[in-house]
Amino acid sequence: MSNRLWTEEAVRLHEMFVAGKVSCEEIVQDHLEHLAAVDPGIGAFLHVAADQALAQAKEADRWSTEERQMRPLSGVPIAVKDNIVTQRMPTTAASRMLEKFYAPYNATVVEKLYAAGGILMGKTNLDEFAMGSSTEHSAFHPTRNPWQRDRVPGGSSGGSAAAVAAGMVPIALGSDTGGSIRQPAAYCGIVGMKPTYGRVSRYGLIAFASSLDQIGPMARTVRDAALLYHVIEGPDARDATSLPLTASPPTRSGPWRIGVPREYFQEGIDPRVGDVIDRYLRRLSDAGHEIRDLSLPHTRYAVATYYLIAPAEASSNLARYDGVRYGFRCDARDLVSLYERTRDEGFGPEVKRRILLGTHALSSGYYDAYYLTAQKVRTLIRQDFDAAFNAVDFVVAPTTPDVAFRFGERDDDPLKMYLGDIYTVTANLAGLPAISLPAGWVDGLPVGVQWMARPLFDNALLDAAQAAEALMPPFQFPQEVRE
Amino acid sequence: MSEAFDVIIGLEVHVELKTASKLFCCCSTAFGAPPNSQTCPVCLGLPGVLPVPNSEAIRLAVRSALALNCQVRPFSKFDRKQYFYPDLPKAYQISQYDQPLAEFGWVTIHPSGEEAKRVGIRRIHLEEDAGKLNHLGQRLGDAVGSLVDLNRAGVPLIEIVSEPDMRSAEEARLYLTELRAVLSYLDVSDLRMEEGSLRCDANVSLRPHGYQGSLEELPRVEIKNVNSIRNVQRGIEYEVVRQADMLKRGERIVRETRGFDDSTGRTYSQRSKEEAHDYRYFPEPDLPPLRLSPEWIEAQRTALPLLPDAIRRDLRSRGIPDKDVEVLVLDREAYEYWKDAAQAFSDDRLIVNWMLSDVSRLIHLRGETFATATVRPAQLVELLKLIQEGTLSGRMAKDVLEAMFETGQDAQALVKQKGLSQITDEEALMQVVNQVLETHRHVVADYLSGKEKALAYLVGQVMKLTRGQAKPDLVNRLIKEAISGSQAVSS
Ligand SMILES: [Zn+2]
Numbered sequence: 012m013s014n015r016l017w018t019e020e021a022v023r024l025h026e027m028f029v030a031g032k033v034s035c036e037e038i039v040q041d042h043l044e045h046l047a048a049v050d051p052g053i054g055a056f057l058h059v060a061a062d063q064a065l066a067q068a069k070e071a072d073r074w075s076t077e078e079r080q081m082r083p084l085s086g087v088p089i090a091v092k093d094n095i096v097t098q099r100m101p102t103t104a105a106s107r108m109l110e111k112f113y114a115p116y117n118a119t120v121v122e123k124l125y126a127a128g129g130i131l132m133g134k135t136n137l138d139e140f141a142m143g144s145s146t147e148h149s150a151f152h153p154t155r156n157p158w159q160r161d162r163v164p165g166g167s168s169g170g171s172a173a174a175v176a177a178g179m180v181p182i183a184l185g186s187d188t189g190g191s192i193r194q195p196a197a198y199c200g201i202v203g204m205k206p207t208y209g210r211v212s213r214y215g216l217i218a219f220a221s222s223l224d225q226i227g228p229m230a231r232t233v234r235d236a237a238l239l240y241h242v243i244e245g246p247d248a249r250d251a252t253s254l255p256l257t258a259s260p261p262t263r264s265g266p267w268r269i270g271v272p273r274e275y276f277q278e279g280i281d282p283r284v285g286d287v288i289d290r291y292l293r294r295l296s297d298a299g300h301e302i303r304d305l306s307l308p309h310t311r312y313a314v315a316t317y318y319l320i321a322p323a324e325a326s327s328n329l330a331r332y333d334g335v336r337y338g339f340r341c342d343a344r345d346l347v348s349l350y351e352r353t354r355d356e357g358f359g360p361e362v363k364r365r366i367l368l369g370t371h372a373l374s375s376g377y378y379d380a381y382y383l384t385a386q387k388v389r390t391l392i393r394q395d396f397d398a399a400f401n402a403v404d405f406v407v408a409p410t411t412p413d414v415a416f417r418f419g420e421r422d423d424d425p426l427k428m429y430l431g432d433i434y435t436v437t438a439n440l441a442g443l444p445a446i447s448l449p450a451g452w453v454d455g456l457p458v459g460v461q462w463m464a465r466p467l468f469d470n471a472l473l474d475a476a477q478a479a480e481a482l483m484p485p486f487q488f489p490q491e492v493r494e
Numbered sequence: 495m496s497e498a499f500d501v502i503i504g505l506e507v508h509v510e511l512k513t514a515s516k517l518f519c520c521c522s523t524a525f526g527a528p529p530n531s532q533t534c535p536v537c538l539g540l541p542g543v544l545p546v547p548n549s550e551a552i553r554l555a556v557r558s559a560l561a562l563n564c565q566v567r568p569f570s571k572f573d574r575k576q577y578f579y580p581d582l583p584k585a586y587q588i589s590q591y592d593q594p595l596a597e598f599g600w601v602t603i604h605p606s607g608e609e610a611k612r613v614g615i616r617r618i619h620l621e622e623d624a625g626k627l628n629h630l631g632q633r634l635g636d637a638v639g640s641l642v643d644l645n646r647a648g649v650p651l652i653e654i655v656s657e658p659d660m661r662s663a664e665e666a667r668l669y670l671t672e673l674r675a676v677l678s679y680l681d682v683s684d685l686r687m688e689e690g691s692l693r694c695d696a697n698v699s700l701r702p703h704g705y706q707g708s709l710e711e712l713p714r715v716e717i718k719n720v721n722s723i724r725n726v727q728r729g730i731e732y733e734v735v736r737q738a739d740m741l742k743r744g745e746r747i748v749r750e751t752r753g754f755d756d757s758t759g760r761t762y763s764q765r766s767k768e769e770a771h772d773y774r775y776f777p778e779p780d781l782p783p784l785r786l787s788p789e790w791i792e793a794q795r796t797a798l799p800l801l802p803d804a805i806r807r808d809l810r811s812r813g814i815p816d817k818d819v820e821v822l823v824l825d826r827e828a829y830e831y832w833k834d835a836a837q838a839f840s841d842d843r844l845i846v847n848w849m850l851s852d853v854s855r856l857i858h859l860r861g862e863t864f865a866t867a868t869v870r871p872a873q874l875v876e877l878l879k880l881i882q883e884g885t886l887s888g889r890m891a892k893d894v895l896e897a898m899f900e901t902g903q904d905a906q907a908l909v910k911q912k913g914l915s916q917i918t919d920e921e922a923l924m925q926v927v928n929q930v931l932e933t934h935r936h937v938v939a940d941y942l943s944g945k946e947k948a949l950a951y952l953v954g955q956v957m958k959l960t961r962g963q964a965k966p967d968l969v970n971r972l973i974k975e976a977i978s979g980s981q982a983v984s985s
Contacts (some may be wrong), residue, residue, distance in 0.1 A: 354894075
């Protein structure tokens with residue numbers, strides 16, 4: 012490619028398009044060509060909507076400058092995780108169960124993307140129903156980490172993370188239930204944000220764990236993430252848990268009081284990752300910010316709490332896939348075998364494992380010991396953070412205890428995989444906003460650092476993240492996709 | 495009854511609320527539309543959808559709870575009740591489990607010959623209805639398939655759970671009748687059992703005298719989905735006899751769900767407790783808890799209309815007999831008809847008499863109700879005024895009423911048209927009286943010898959000759975005067 016538009020930030024593409032320096036069709040064409048060149052080796056997409064994207068682009072090219080300006084995403088190609096429903100593209104949640112499913116409606120965030128002039132390039136891969144941390148549990152194919160192809164991109168938003176890191180799109184939507192945006196962002200060396208619970212409508216997000224799920228932006232720079240976030244945020248009459256848009260709390264320009272939870276550096280962390288984070292914190296300190304040690308004492312219960320609440324809700328949310336009305340169906344003699352065979356053949360092993368866990372946790376006689384106790388611990392975890400944010404502006408910690416692992420490495424040890432979520436699940440349990448930023452490297456693999464803020468301080472979090480980003484070298488594409 | 499046990503009955507009543515749209519989406523709730531025409535992604539349970547509560551349904555539920563003397567909780571929450579069935583698109587029903595909308599209410603029933611009695615209401619909660627299965631084939635057993643209609647899925651319901659306070663099928667009938675009457679004045683539901691907008695499950699158990707345990711532990715039989723109040727009563731009556739026979743034979747009653755067969759009047763086993771579900775209730779994460787301010791709840795209470803017990807007091811104070819009061823109170827349409835009429839007419843009892851005899855007979859004959867009756871309350875009042883002022887006799891008025899129903903015309907117009915009107919001119923009437931006395935001399939003689947009945951005969955003859963247009967009490971007086979006058983002359 013001569014002009015290499017695919018390397019540009021979303022913000023830049025939009026500016027160039029508004030200024031008339033480049034047509035939307037050129038932008039989309041360039042991204043599609045790059046995608047076609049690199050995705051076969053990565054597998055980020057489950058569906059590429061080339062014709063629709065080009066048709067959208069041609070329409071955008073007819074807009075006046077004012078119309079282009081009015082639409083903050085005009086000229087910007089976007090990918091959407093395939094657990095967010097789209098009317099004109101299949102929505103599979105990477106499950107056999109929904110292999111040929113087309114939703115008769117668009118998710119609220121998808122409507123917002125269209126209204127903002129964004130170009131939908133297609134749907135990205137994920138762990139089936141967003142259950143997993145590697146995108147290996149897609150029913151269709153795994154996604155490879157653009158930095159090292161024998162490694163996972165993380166998950167469950169691994170497709171979106173890999174697509175952004177490899178330049179197939181500048182920005183993408185992911186969803187985060189226990190770290191599914193932040194962990195793949197960390198593994199792929201990009202920015203990924205989980206907004207405050209309720210900030211972004213969940214209408215049209217295929218539910219995994221309703222009280223934890225949140226859609227968020229993934230990008231190569233904080234300002235691109237912020238651009239996408241501001242398009243999708245806001246209350247939605249179709250989501251009773253979405254929050255009214257309150258005025259943004261005042262943002263301090265810094266220096267900030269930054270809390271570092273000591274529980275996030277104890278057993279289980281790869282020491283090389285720990286070193287990267289230490290160096291990162293030193294940069295912050297050198298830049299004049301105050302680094303404070305703090306304690307979040309209930310952190311050690313977080314994974315157990317998460318793996319009771321999330322599967323419990325999932326077992327209920329996934330009960331509707333019964334073969335009666337839509338999606339995959341196994342014909343059978345009677346109703347019970349229709350249910351049994353459909354669900355046995357339609358769901359993959361990780362999904363079944365979680366449905367079993369969750370069904371058990373909600374069963375009569377176990378509910379109090381499991382689900383109810385987990386909800387109480389969840390309150391304690393939230394209180395940990397409330398107390399922490401009385402003393403500090405942000406909490407900063409590693410996003411993951413390790414770097415991207417090899418395919419199959421955790422296949423026979425789901426517990427190990429679950430423990431990898433230790434630093435990310437707390438933000439979901441507490442409902443607070445968190446963003447993962449590139450923090451450095453271990454053997455050519457990216458390491459992520461996570462910033463957390465108190466609930467509703469999403470804008471403050473993005474401002475701080477953008478300032479912190481300036482302390483790091485800018486994003487470079489992986490060698491293999493640079494051609 | 496000198497049986498060795500008490501009958502313990504508790505009822506669960508489902509009432510479909512009369513909202514324009516469903517509980518968690520905007521689909522219409524109208525009855526009778528083509529299958530699945532009133533559905534959307536939300537009530538179809540498609541991937542990614544979320545429920546949004548219908549505030550009108552909450553208002554109607556609170557209104558019902560307050561009218562049934564319940565305490566409305568300022569904080570309640572929704573829960574998921576989970577089970578697989580093709581009529582349940584999400585495989586869970588959004589309901590309320592441990593923190594229902596309202597609790598601790600009651601309904602007063604009035605068993606005849608006994609004192610009024612309170613039947614407790616344990617709780618009232620909001621929930622969504624399931625869809626409907628239409629089985630292909632003759633019976634469920636040999637059905638070749640089933641069609642799912644989700645028009646009803648998501649329609650708002652309240653479930654009203656009584657305390658096990660009823661001791662006979664008759665008390666259960668009175669409770670249901672009273673409950674339906676209370677709800678009918680609230681405009682919260684169509685209350686049509688045949689369309690399923692009012693449904694009843696009855697829990698029946700027998701408590702042997704001397705039983706010390708809790709009621710909860712008694713083996714309980716649930717009679718499901720009976721389609722009329724009469725059949726609830728029949729089902730309970732049958733069940734009491736069946737269980738009593740089992741006890742007498744020394745058999746153990748098993749906890750189970752039974753259906754009711756209308757044609758045989760019997761209940762039959764559907765599902766035993768061993769097959770009972772674990773519904774795995776848990777708080778609905780897609781809906782925030784329901785918070786109702788005390789001020790708003792009070793405003794709903796203030797907006798309640800006059801309810802049956804207050805209406806009873808009012809009607810009785812007007813001298814309307816208890817029996818008629820009950821008929822009016824239990825039929826809101828009849829009561830509204832009476833009320834409209836009573837606003838324009840002073841004789842409350844006369845209205846009731848006419849309504850419950852002739853008007854009632856004619857509307858039933860014509861398939862109308864008091865709400866749809868051809869003759870409106872104002873028209874009835876006009877007719878009653880003609881009787882009151884003596885223009886029409888009671889008998890003539892009956893004919894006029896019939897004509898009013900047939901033609902839809904007002905009483906005045908019909909009276910003019912047909913030349914009906916009572917002869918009130920004494921001179922004109924005196925001629926007929928004299929004629930009758932002349933031709934029935936022997937009857938006059940009988941009367942004079944003390945036979946009171948003879949007088950009635952003479953009056954009848956005068957009425958006959960006047961084709962009923964004479965006023966009977968006037969004829970009566972004129973005959974007496976004529977006889978006593980002629981006697982004075984002849985003696
Ligand atoms: Zn609907």
